[in-house]
Amino acid sequence: MTKALLFLSVLSSVFAFAQEDLLKDIDTVQTSTDTSQPAFKALQIVTGQSTKLAAKKEWYMVVAHRFGDVSAGFKDFFGLDNASTKLGVIYGVTDAISLSLSRETNMKTFEGGIKYRLVKQNDSFPIDVVGYHVMGANTALDKDTYPHLRFSDRLSYLTQALISRRFSDKFSLQLTPSYVHKNLYEPTVEDKNQFLAGLGGRYKISKRISVNAEYFVNFDNHSFYKNPLSLGLDIETGGHIFQLLFTNSQINSDIGYLTNASGNWGKGHIFFGFNLYRVF
Template sequence: MKKFLLPVCLLLATMVYSQEDLLKSLDSTQVEQTYSTATFKALQLVTLQTTKMPAKKEFYFVVSHRFGSVERGFKEFFGLDNATTKLGGIYGVTDWLSVSLSRHTLNKMYETGVKYRMARQDANFPVDIVGYSVADINSFLEKDQYPRIEFNDRLAYVQQLLISRKFSERFSIELIPSFVHKNLYNPSIENDNQFSFGGGGRYKLTKRLSVNLEYMHNFDKPGFYENPLSVGLDVETGGHVFQLIFTNSQSMSESGYLTNAAGKWGKGDFFFGFNLYRVF
C-alpha cells in the first residue's frame, strides 16, 4: 500500500505545482493588441494622403498624371494634350516611418516628404493619427525673370495631421487640418501662410473597387481660386492599386493642390487623371 500511495502523492503534488505555475504565467501574459487594418487601400485618398503606411523595407513606385481641363473639349482632346506627370518613390524605413521623393513636371517641382504614425485605431483608441511633413522645391523659376532669386525662395512647406477612422469593412473617413508656408509668394493675391481643413472618405463597392471623395476648405485663399474637390475610384489589381481621378486642381503637390485649385465643377472645368502605385 505504501508503495502505491507514494507515487500518487508525488503525482498530485506535481499537478498542484503545475497549475499554480500556469496561473502565474497566464496572469503575467498580456493580450496582444489588434489594430484596425485596411482603413484605406492606397497611400492617397485622391490627391491627399491617407493614414496607410508602407511596411518596413517596402518600396512604392508612384506614377501620376493630371491632364488638362476637359472643358475645352475636342480642341485639346478633353485635356489629354496638356498632361502633367509625377514620378516618385516611397520607402518604409520602419512600420511607423516612411520617406518619399518625387518630381513633378508642373513648375518642375521636386518634393520630399516624411510620414510618421503617431497612434493606431484599436479597441482602446478610436482613430489612426499620422503626421505628414513636406518640402517643395520649385525649379521652374528662372534667374532671367527673378535675378535676385535664392535657393531659399524656391521652397514651400506643408504640415498635415491625418486623422482617420474605419467604421466598417466598407466605410472609412479622414479629417485633415493643413498648414502651408511659401517662401516666395505674391502678397497682392495670396498669403505666405495658408490654413485649410477638410478630409474625405472611402466606400468599398466590391472586393476590389472603392469610391473616394475629398474636399479641403482653404481659409486664406484669394477669390479667384477654388477649394479643392476631388472624386476618385480605387481599382485593386494584384500587386498595385490604380486610382482614376476627377478633380478641380491640376497640381499633384500638396502646396499647389491646396492653394491653387482653379477649376470650377459647375462649369465643367475639371481635370482627369490617375495614380498608379506599384509595391516592391
C-alpha cells in the same frame, strides 16, 4: 479494398469539414470590422494623403498623371493634349515611418516628405493619427523673372495631421488639418501662410473597388485659387493600386494641389487623371 474505401471515405469527410470551416472563416473576414486593418487601401485618398503607410522595407513606385481641362472638348482632345505627370518613390523605414521623393512636370517641382504614425486605431482607441511633412522646391523659377532669386525662395513647406477612423469594412473617413508656408508668393493672390481643413472618405462597393472623395477648405480669404475637390475610384489589382479620378486641380504635388487649384466644378473646368502604385 474495403479498408481503402473506408480510408477515402474518412478523408473526404475531413476535407469537407475543413472546406466548410475555411469558407466560414472567409465569410467572417469579409463581414467583420477588423480595426487592425488600415482605413484606406491606397497611400492617397484621391490626391491628398491618407493614413496608410508603406510597410517596413517596402518600396513604392508612384506614377500620377493629370490631363488637361476636359471642358476644352475636341480642341484639346478632352485634355489629353495638355498633361502633367509626377514620378515618385516611397520607402518604408519602419512600419510607422516612411520617406518619399517625387518630381512633377508642372512647375518642375521636387518634393521630399516624411510620414509617421503617432497612434493606431485599435479596440481601445477609436482613430488613426499620422503626421506628414513636406518640403517642396519649385525649380521652374528663373532669374530673368526674379533677378534677386535665392535658392530659399524656391522652397515651400507643408505640415498635416491625418486623422482617420475605419467605421466598418466598407466605410472610412479622414479629417486633415493642414498648414502651408511659402517663401516666395504673390500677395495679391495668396498669403504667405495658409491654413486648410480637409475631409475625405472611402466607401467600398465591391471586393476590389471603392469610391473616394475629398475636399479642402482654404481659409486664405483673398486667395485667387479654388478649394480642391476630387472624386476617385480605387481599383486593387494584386501588387497594384490603380486610382482613377476627377479633380479641379491639375497640379498633383502635395503643396500645389492644396494651394493652386484653378478649376471650377460648376463650369465644368475639371481634370481627369490617375494614380498608379506599384509595391516592391
